[in-house]
Amino acid sequence: MTNFPVLAADGATVTLDDTTLLAPTTFAVLPGEFWCVTGSNGSGKTTLLRAFLGSRSLTAGSCSVRGEPVDMAKPRHRRLVASLVEPIPVARDMTLREQVTLVAASWYGNAPEAAERAERVIERLGLPALGERFPHQVSSGQLQLFSLALTLVRPADAVLLDEPERHLDSHRVGLVATLLAERARKGTAFLVATHEPALVEACEGRVELG
Amino acid sequence: MTTHSVAAPDADAGARVHAVRHRYARRGDRATVRGRAYAAYLVALFGLIYLVPVFYAASTSPALVSVGSSADATPVACALAAAACWGAQLAGRFWGPLVIQPFLLYVFMSTDLSPASYLGAIARRRLVYAGAATLVTACAAAYLTTDLFDRLGTALPGLAAAVGLGAFAAVAWLWGQVRAVPDNLALASGAGAMALVVAAPSRLAPGGGGGLWLLALVLAAGAAALGRAALRSIRTVDLARLARESARASQARAYAWTGTLHHALDLYRPEPRGLTSALIRSGGLLRGYLAQGATRALRTLGRAIAAVASLLIGGAVLALGAAGPEGGPALFAWMAGAVGVYLGSGWVSETWRGLRDELTLPPLFGERWGGTLARTLTWPVVAVTAGACLGGGLALLAPWPWRGAPVADAAPLVAGSVVLALGARFLREMKLHLPLELLLPIVTPLGDLSGLRIVAWQFDGVVAVVIGVATMNAVPSALGAAALGIGVAACCVWMGLRRTGWAHRGLLSRLGRGENGRATRGSSR
Numbered sequence: 001m002t003n004f005p006v007l008a009a010d011g012a013t014v015t016l017d018d019t020t021l022l023a024p025t026t027f028a029v030l031p032g033e034f035w036c037v038t039g040s041n042g043s044g045k046t047t048l049l050r051a052f053l054g055s056r057s058l059t060a061g062s063c064s065v066r067g068e069p070v071d072m073a074k075p076r077h078r079r080l081v082a083s084l085v086e087p088i089p090v091a092r093d094m095t096l097r098e099q100v101t102l103v104a105a106s107w108y109g110n111a112p113e114a115a116e117r118a119e120r121v122i123e124r125l126g127l128p129a130l131g132e133r134f135p136h137q138v139s140s141g142q143l144q145l146f147s148l149a150l151t152l153v154r155p156a157d158a159v160l161l162d163e164p165e166r167h168l169d170s171h172r173v174g175l176v177a178t179l180l181a182e183r184a185r186k187g188t189a190f191l192v193a194t195h196e197p198a199l200v201e202a203c204e205g206r207v208e209l210g
Numbered sequence: 211m212t213t214h215s216v217a218a219p220d221a222d223a224g225a226r227v228h229a230v231r232h233r234y235a236r237r238g239d240r241a242t243v244r245g246r247a248y249a250a251y252l253v254a255l256f257g258l259i260y261l262v263p264v265f266y267a268a269s270t271s272p273a274l275v276s277v278g279s280s281a282d283a284t285p286v287a288c289a290l291a292a293a294a295c296w297g298a299q300l301a302g303r304f305w306g307p308l309v310i311q312p313f314l315l316y317v318f319m320s321t322d323l324s325p326a327s328y329l330g331a332i333a334r335r336r337l338v339y340a341g342a343a344t345l346v347t348a349c350a351a352a353y354l355t356t357d358l359f360d361r362l363g364t365a366l367p368g369l370a371a372a373v374g375l376g377a378f379a380a381v382a383w384l385w386g387q388v389r390a391v392p393d394n395l396a397l398a399s400g401a402g403a404m405a406l407v408v409a410a411p412s413r414l415a416p417g418g419g420g421g422l423w424l425l426a427l428v429l430a431a432g433a434a435a436l437g438r439a440a441l442r443s444i445r446t447v448d449l450a451r452l453a454r455e456s457a458r459a460s461q462a463r464a465y466a467w468t469g470t471l472h473h474a475l476d477l478y479r480p481e482p483r484g485l486t487s488a489l490i491r492s493g494g495l496l497r498g499y500l501a502q503g504a505t506r507a508l509r510t511l512g513r514a515i516a517a518v519a520s521l522l523i524g525g526a527v528l529a530l531g532a533a534g535p536e537g538g539p540a541l542f543a544w545m546a547g548a549v550g551v552y553l554g555s556g557w558v559s560e561t562w563r564g565l566r567d568e569l570t571l572p573p574l575f576g577e578r579w580g581g582t583l584a585r586t587l588t589w590p591v592v593a594v595t596a597g598a599c600l601g602g603g604l605a606l607l608a609p610w611p612w613r614g615a616p617v618a619d620a621a622p623l624v625a626g627s628v629v630l631a632l633g634a635r636f637l638r639e640m641k642l643h644l645p646l647e648l649l650l651p652i653v654t655p656l657g658d659l660s661g662l663r664i665v666a667w668q669f670d671g672v673v674a675v676v677i678g679v680a681t682m683n684a685v686p687s688a689l690g691a692a693a694l695g696i697g698v699a700a701c702c703v704w705m706g707l708r709r710t711g712w713a714h715r716g717l718l719s720r721l722g723r724g725e726n727g728r729a730t731r732g733s734s735r
Contacts, residue, residue, distance in 0.1 A: 031212075055450050072449060072450060073448070075322040075324055076322065078320065078322050079322030088313075088316055089312030089315075089456075089457055090313055091237065094313075099313065101233065103317050103320065105229040105230055105233055106226055106230045106321045107321060109226050109229045110225070110228070110233070111229075114229070155212055156211075156212065156213060157212050157213055183211060187211075187214075
């Protein structure tokens with residue numbers, strides 16, 4: 001691990017007409033660090049994540065990933081950043097396992113490694129029994145775990161998550177927190193917008209907005 | 211598990227794309243061979259029963275329109291080429307060749323693969339399909355309506371121009387999706403200029419027969435140059451926008467397949483922007499109904515401009531058609547103008563939906579007398595009437611050489627047609643879900659025509675306008691025709707009210723309650 005930040009914001013600001021969506025924000029997340037973004041509704045948590053994702057332009061300041069300005073059009077940016085910020089458009093005619101494996105195959109090719117990685121993430125998130133189900137056959141909490149599986153099955157240097165605790169009970173939140181912490185120990189940087197105390201406790205750094 | 215653990219992006223791009231496609235192709239409800247064969251069988255059956263007789267009839271009867279020589283056909287072909295280019299660009303902005311299943315796009319987007327590696331093949335294949343479809347459609351339309359293919363001297367250059375048109379339109383479709391607005395404006399202007407330049411020699415020297423060949427050459431060269439640039443642009447396509455377009459297209463497709471095309475079209479309405487404090491005066495009072503309607507229309511500026519253009523042009527064409535000599539193209543102009551006014555009436559106002567919601571959803575607004583109707587109908591009725599009458603009035607006052615009827619005769623026809631268009635718009639906007647009874651078969655010697663009824667229901671507003679104008683045209687007196695148009699509009703309104711669950715008695719009692727309530731409040735003061 002190096003000390004060069006994976007995610008860095010320098011006075012990142014977003015305003016719309018006279019409204020400030022994101023007040024000037026500065027911080028840096030190093031490889032393997034797990035940071036949370038907290039704040040009240042409308043304080044700019046999702047806007048900040050979108051700025052790092054590249055789907056929201058800043059009106060002042062800058063956001064960078066591995067020292068390069070954010071640009072979703074660049075393959076390198078898409079290679080480095082995984083995200084669960086916008087809802088994932090799932091395929092209604094594929095089972096949960098098939099879909100997670102498909103994402104893995106897009107990275108590892110049609111190799112046994114893809115299926116193994118998919119199976120591992122499914123298992124860690126407590127979804128093995130639901131692997132053969134279609135998206136309409138699971139609850140909203142299980143769908144959230146499935147979305148997390150789609151996001152975490154791929155390799156990434158930085159992961160952006162917007163309220164990963166959505167629809168989850170405390171046991172599942174614990175599962176997710178453990179998985180994120182483990183993944184962080186392997187070098188992935190996390191930036192997680194959350195209202196969940198368990199996730200806030202697990203994080204190593206915190207950006208308080210609003 | 212960082213990205214150091216995987217290979218460099220382009221090292222195995224082909225294998226990764228193939229892996230995803232291979233797995234995705236094996237998903238649950240993919241099309242089977244038997245399913246495809248059945249679809250082909252239905253298409254063949256449809257062609258045998260309906261298309262073959264039509265083509266046979268066209269081949270054994272004189273052409274509807276005589277194109278004359280190759281030079282005479284060139285300006286029309288140039289105009290068609292320009293219109294096809296503009297239409298294809300516009301279609302590409304909303305539903306281009308790169309639109310794919312949202313989940314598949316998500317899978318590819320979340321990788322470091324270049325968009326060209328997973329969208330390039332799809333784009334090329336779809337361009338071939340689109341070009342072939344355009345070619346077949348253009349040739350079929352020309353064969354059915356003109357004598358272009360009756361003589362070898364016009365058939366060969368006509369076919370070459372159609373091939374060029376297919377290629378150019380297909381490429382313009384991709385261009386419309388992958389290039390920015392300024393580039394699209396440049397192409398649209400270029401296509402218009404090209405049409406003028408190619409058409410000019412044939413107008414100046416009518417004896418010259420190379421106009422269609424020249425057009426074909428220009429279109430082919432343009433398609434090659436544009437295609438190369440457009441395919442290169444796939445590498446830098448805006449993926450976030452493509453994801454939104456794909457998600458919207460997927461949802462629209464689901465609505466269209468389940469019989470509610472109007473819900474699918476609703477997804478393509480623009481989002482309102484600007485004028486955020488224009489509805490309320492500084493004192494806190496709401497502005498009047500007209501000002502409210504105008505402000506809300508201006509919040510979707512592009513749509514409002516399209517509405518104004520449609521109303522003005524539609525009104526002018528409608529007036530020219532209504533005032534034109536009996537038979538010939540006048541009736542088509544009348545119908546086209548009325549359809550233009552009908553389309554403009556929808557784009558000019560968002561308040562039609564407000565009316566439908568007030569009639570179908572749990573009550574939110576008060577029942578003050580005329581409140582619902584005044585709130586929702588004042589603006590569209592005034593705007594449509596003003597726009598169509600302005601366009602029609604200017605057209606009638608201008609000294610057109612081919613005008614048949616005097617202004618006094620044409621005015622009632624225009625008025626009746628505008629009322630008819632408003633009634634048809636009301637009918638269309640009150641549409642909710644597909645009634646189940648429409649799925650019942652209609653057994654006739656020509657087969658089950660329930661599909662035709664569903665198509666008519668999907669486009670009921672246009673159908674009402676076209677049938678209404680055709681019926682008005684059959685009435686000898688202008689005043690009688692206008693009265694008929696108003697009658698058809700009244701029927702449309704009645705049917706629209708029934709769609710919302712408001713039979714006329716229910717509506718009258720509701721309005722009566724409002725009136726009584728007001729009277730009661732007035733007497734208690």
